[in-house]
Amino acid sequence: MRIFLSASIRGGRQMLPTYIAMCKHLKNKGHDVLSWHVADPELEKTESLLTEQEIYMRDMEFLENCDCVIAEVSTPSIGVGYEICSAVHKKIPVLCLYMPQANVSAMIQGDSRVTCKAYSNILTMEKELDVFLNSVNIS
Numbered sequence: 001m002r003i004f005l006s007a008s009i010r011g012g013r014q015m016l017p018t019y020i021a022m023c024k025h026l027k028n029k030g031h032d033v034l035s036w037h038v039a040d041p042e043l044e045k046t047e048s049l050l051t052e053q054e055i056y057m058r059d060m061e062f063l064e065n066c067d068c069v070i071a072e073v074s075t076p077s078i079g080v081g082y083e084i085c086s087a088v089h090k091k092i093p094v095l096c097l098y099m100p101q102a103n104v105s106a107m108i109q110g111d112s113r114v115t116c117k118a119y120s121n122i123l124t125m126e127k128e129l130d131v132f133l134n135s136v137n138i139s
Contacts, residue, residue, distance in 0.1 A: 001031045001133060004059075004066035004092075006084065007038045009047065011077035016041065018072060018125070022097075025126045026070075031133070034062040059083060068093040068136045070129065073116075074102040081105065088113050095132040097125055 003026055007019045016039070023039035037043055047055065059079075063069070069087040071080050073096045087094050088111065096116045098104050109116050115132060119125035 001067045001137065002065060003031050003033050004062045004069045004083070004087070005033050005035045005038050006069055006071040006080045008072075008075035008077035008080060009038065009043060010079065012075045013044075015072060015075050018074075018122070021122050022070070022072065022125065022129065025129060029130070029133070034066055035059070060086070063087060063090065063092065066092060068095070068133070070095045070097070070132070072097050073104055073108060074098045076103075076105070081108070084108060084114065093132075093136045095128070097128055 005019070005023060005026070007015065019039040023033050023036055026033050037046065040046070050058070063083065063086055069083065069092055071084055071094065073080060084094055084096065094114045096104070096108055096114055097119055098116070100118045100120060104116065108114055117128040117132075119128055
């Protein structure tokens with residue numbers, strides 16, 4: 001499956017170890033993570049070489065070519081919200097994962113077209129990923 005992994009970049013990178021674990025798990029399961037750069041520790045260096053328009057065009061192309069979107073939403077990010085909204089309007093399945101203590105937007109949690117799941121550790125995060133991807137694969 002082709003997956004668009006969405007996570008905070010400019011909003012804060014404190015969840016980077018989680019993004020890396022998500023990307024690794026998805027790749028180990030044989031999925032193609034189109035936006036693997038989200039889990040790249042050197043991202044700030046490479047992103048600084050791109051214009052805002054180039055970043056926008058790249059991410060919109062990923063959305064056009066993905067089977068689903070998986071977003072880590074513990075760290076608020078306007079860009080992640082934009083990507084989730086774009087996916088919903090394109091009828092692309094969306095999973096939003098977050099730590100229980102996160103203050104997740106009601107706009108995300110209140111949209112029945114978006115699957116939102118809390119996770120307390122890497123193992124429960126991986127389980128939620130697998131359950132969601134199995135449900136998308138069946139649809």
